[in-house]
Amino acid sequence: MDTIDLSLVELLRGNARLSYAELARQVGLSAPAVHERVGKLESSGVIRAYRAEVEPESIGLGVTALIGIIEDSDADTDDVLESFRRIPEIESCYFMAGVESFLLKARVGTIAELEQLIVRLNRTAGVASTRTSIALSTKWENRPQPLEPPTA
Amino acid sequence: MDTIDLSLVELLRGNARLSYAELARQVGLSAPAVHERVGKLESSGVIRAYRAEVEPESIGLGVTALIGIIEDSDADTDDVLESFRRIPEIESCYFMAGVESFLLKARVGTIAELEQLIVRLNRTAGVASTRTSIALSTKWENRPQPLEPPTA
DNA sequence: CACTCTCCGTGGACACGATCGACCTGAGCC
């Protein structure tokens, strides 16, 4: 994980579809060298995936909600997590410090579907209660921040 | 936005680096046809960007926080938003229903940096108070959910 | 119905990129 790797990561966070040739030009190495470095970044888990970022409304997911979860005092956190994992509408899941053990970000098409989702969550074993906040609009999301070399 | 476009979007959400040739095979069209369709999805704003998803710890962003913002009663929301936009640590910004007008997701390297960030937010014009919750771990994030045809 | 326009696709052509193998170089170590 040197400066060049960091540049590659930054470039790919900005545009995941850059060709190896283009990456090579940007960092001043040959294409095969970049190819190998990126391969290592992928297999070591630094780069997890390449994803197209899509306007949610245009794929029928116009409703965004953030849902805090309070667990039962005797809940098995792993089981709860497993239940959440099986709910596709939950796009993100954070394990939190505080009264609410989890914070979920979910996207659905309609308020009716959100209602169903909340009911389902409340019925999930280990879940004591939920607290849902609706996002009226997403100003931005997953904006990559500029990277600084480790000691900066 | 027909079924084929939806398939393309779904494929690219799963792996943004698929070649046009591969996409073409998957959806049963020729490569140029796919190229044109994807181009239109991009320029119409359905596809906003292609991003590499990176393990935050490995780029020195090991601390994730979710921060609720309560605005001053006389705050100019647009100005507040503009101030937030200039803070690179804020990766996501949602405008919320509820007492807290905004929910921010921020990533920083250390707790000390988080402290600085919170101070900065509290000093921002229009911000009355903040409420920060720390994510102990990110179970998953931005998982693409399977797409259904519009009327399903 | 026949004509035409438009949209959306196909296939061919060609330059460019991905990727493999052979080789080179410098650092670390006996």
Add this chain to the structure above:
DNA sequence: GGCTCAGGTCGATCGTGTCCACGGAGAGTG
């Protein structure tokens, strides 16, 4: 010094991106 290894370059080959000319299906019109 000589080995070894990591990590680079170069060249060759093959697949892909992308431009272009062309063609068929469907809607609107005389």
